[in-house]
Amino acid sequence: MRGVHDMGGLQAGPVERVExxxxxxxxxVDALMVLLSRKRRFTVDELRKGIESLPGDAYDxxxxxxxxxxxxxxxxxxxxxxxxxxxxxKLADIERRPDGPKAGTP
Amino acid sequence: MTPRFTVGAQVNVRPxxxxxxxxxxxxxxxxxxxxxxxxxxxRNPEELAYGRSGExxxxxxxxxxxxxxxxxxxxxxxxxxxxxxxxxxxxxxAP
Numbered sequence: 631m632r633g634v635h636d637m638g639g640l641q642a643g644p645v646e647r648v649e650x651x652x653x654x655x656x657x658x659v660d661a662l663m664v665l666l667s668r669k670r671r672f673t674v675d676e677l678r679k680g681i682e683s684l685p686g687d688a689y690d691x692x693x694x695x696x697x698x699x700x701x702x703x704x705x706x707x708x709x710x711x712x713x714x715x716x717x718x719x720k721l722a723d724i725e726r727r728p729d730g731p732k733a734g735t736p
Numbered sequence: 737m738t739p740r741f742t743v744g745a746q747v748n749v750r751p752x753x754x755x756x757x758x759x760x761x762x763x764x765x766x767x768x769x770x771x772x773x774x775x776x777x778x779r780n781p782e783e784l785a786y787g788r789s790g791e792x793x794x795x796x797x798x799x800x801x802x803x804x805x806x807x808x809x810x811x812x813x814x815x816x817x818x819x820x821x822x823x824x825x826x827x828x829x830a831p
Binding site: 631632633636638639673675676678679682709 | 753757758761762763764781782784785786787790807
């Protein structure tokens, strides 16, 4: 099947030529990728596979680094580096913070 | 690993949609081109993607295609080309 990312030659609309500063969480996702690569826990090819395996609507909806963290999270669970329970507990912990995201928001 | 193709060889890109992680763009599959250079040999990213070793290494080629062969409705100059880097297991000798 043609992957949703594999759009060479397809109509994709205009390219938005805008610059923006990276947010702190985006820098952290990038740093996480560097750490995992250096520790040989992860490769850029696994990162790409996880991104390119996203369902089409998720691929289109997520931002660049949201795709990265989605792929990294899936891979770390798959490898057993983190458990689903650990992830769930951490997400709940973050939601309890005064400035944390509301439950159910992406 | 001895490269299967030499610079100047005519090659066909394998057609089709195999399952798994693929690093050959959809638009170039099934097209015929010419080996422009041999880029070296690298661990196979389509295996690395699954956490495997990626060995044996695969030869990577830069293959040159005529734009008019790639895009059926290409309206640019006939001499326009596009280069795509492709791993050896995606290439076959052109008949």
